[in-house]
Amino acid sequence: MEQEKQKAALNLSLVMGDNALILGHRLSEWCGHGPILEQDIALSNIALDLIGQARLWLSHAGKLQGGKSEDDLAYHRDVFDFHNFQMVETPNGHWGKTLLRQFLYDAWHHAMLQKLVLAQDEDIAGIARKSLKEVNYHLRWSSEWVIRLGDGTEESAAKMQDAYADVWPYVGELLQKDFWLKELDQWIPGFTADEILAQWWKTVREVFSQANLPAEPMDWLYRKGHLGHHTEHLGFILAEMQFLPRAYPDATW
Amino acid sequence: MSNQNWPLFEVFIRSKNGLSHKHVGSLHAADAAMAIENARDVYCRRNEGVSIWVVPSTQIVASDPEDAEALYEPAKDKIYRHPTFYTVPDEVGHM
Numbered sequence: 001m002e003q004e005k006q007k008a009a010l011n012l013s014l015v016m017g018d019n020a021l022i023l024g025h026r027l028s029e030w031c032g033h034g035p036i037l038e039q040d041i042a043l044s045n046i047a048l049d050l051i052g053q054a055r056l057w058l059s060h061a062g063k064l065q066g067g068k069s070e071d072d073l074a075y076h077r078d079v080f081d082f083h084n085f086q087m088v089e090t091p092n093g094h095w096g097k098t099l100l101r102q103f104l105y106d107a108w109h110h111a112m113l114q115k116l117v118l119a120q121d122e123d124i125a126g127i128a129r130k131s132l133k134e135v136n137y138h139l140r141w142s143s144e145w146v147i148r149l150g151d152g153t154e155e156s157a158a159k160m161q162d163a164y165a166d167v168w169p170y171v172g173e174l175l176q177k178d179f180w181l182k183e184l185d186q187w188i189p190g191f192t193a194d195e196i197l198a199q200w201w202k203t204v205r206e207v208f209s210q211a212n213l214p215a216e217p218m219d220w221l222y223r224k225g226h227l228g229h230h231t232e233h234l235g236f237i238l239a240e241m242q243f244l245p246r247a248y249p250d251a252t253w
Numbered sequence: 254m255s256n257q258n259w260p261l262f263e264v265f266i267r268s269k270n271g272l273s274h275k276h277v278g279s280l281h282a283a284d285a286a287m288a289i290e291n292a293r294d295v296y297c298r299r300n301e302g303v304s305i306w307v308v309p310s311t312q313i314v315a316s317d318p319e320d321a322e323a324l325y326e327p328a329k330d331k332i333y334r335h336p337t338f339y340t341v342p343d344e345v346g347h348m
Contacts, residue, residue, distance in 0.1 A: 036259070036281060037280075037281075037295075038281060038282065038291035038294065038295055039291075041294050041295050041298075042290070042291065042294040042295075045298060137293075140290075141290060144286070144287070144290070148283070
């Protein structure tokens with residue numbers, strides 16, 4: 001039992017940590033390119049929040065794997081060992097697409113953290129408590145943007161429809177009740193995958209109804225980013241992200 | 254980067270409870286709600302505050318620099334208006 005629990009904690013930490021790391025990296029690509037200075041900083045702040053959370057999750061995952069460091073996990077794994085959803089590695093596209101992807105992830109992230117704070121495992125509950133404060137704001141910010149753009153001008157509404165066509169097919173992976181999500185109900189009181197997903201749908205329906213976007217399930221492809229099956233995009237992200245520590249292993253700040 | 258048509262807001266931050274809001278700068282936003290969020294993101298990244306006010310810059314009424322002589326000069330030679338002869342107890346804190 002104890003061993004199973006540890007395995008579930010490791011899976012959870014890798015999924016949460018890798019999603020935060022890869023999405024944080026994607027958002028950091030906007031730094032200096034935001035549509036206006038104020039939003040450039042807003043998105044960079046969120047990127048930094050996510051990288052900070054990735055450090056906590058990956059440090060914890062490293063500990064569970066017998067003393068690896070957060071850097072070992074971030075910089076010395078290859079594509080097949082990453083457990084992030086395919087959605088977060090998709091290219092940023094335009095501002096509306098980045099924001100829609102962000103909102104769909106934030107809604108999931110928020111629903112997850114609200115339950116993870118109840119975990120009996122103090123490490124996990126602690127990381128979740130700290131993250132939840134940040135993600136409250138992320139979700140509020142991205143929700144408002146999705147509504148503004150979806151219900152904005154003709155041009156912004158059309159761009160949001162494009163973004164929807166790009167991003168929605170990837171959403172299915174967040175909603176799969178796979179092993180790693182199911183296992184959690186064994187050791188987190190009150191945790192059920194169904195509840196997380198219901199919360200996600202509730203948030204998405206609320207925002208989409210104001211943003212003139214359809215919140216309908218589709219015949220989603222079974223995506224396995226969380227099992228290490230990725231799109232071509234992740235390799236390019238890792239090449240950029242991992243180059244420095246691999247080429248200069250002794251580099252320090 | 255562009256800021257086409259987005260109005261300017263002045264930002265005031267209260268650094269801690271008990272102190273008053275201080276002007277810290279200005280920013281562009283589509284409306285007041287976005288201005289609050291932008292202010293949080295631009296001016297509160299390093300623990301600067303516990304409360305934010307934003308005011309549309311067009312709503313600020315300012316004194317005319319041309320009037321400076323009439324408005325401020327007369328106070329300069331009236332030192333008896335400064336309560337410098339009192340000692341303020343430490344416990345009073347901010348005045």
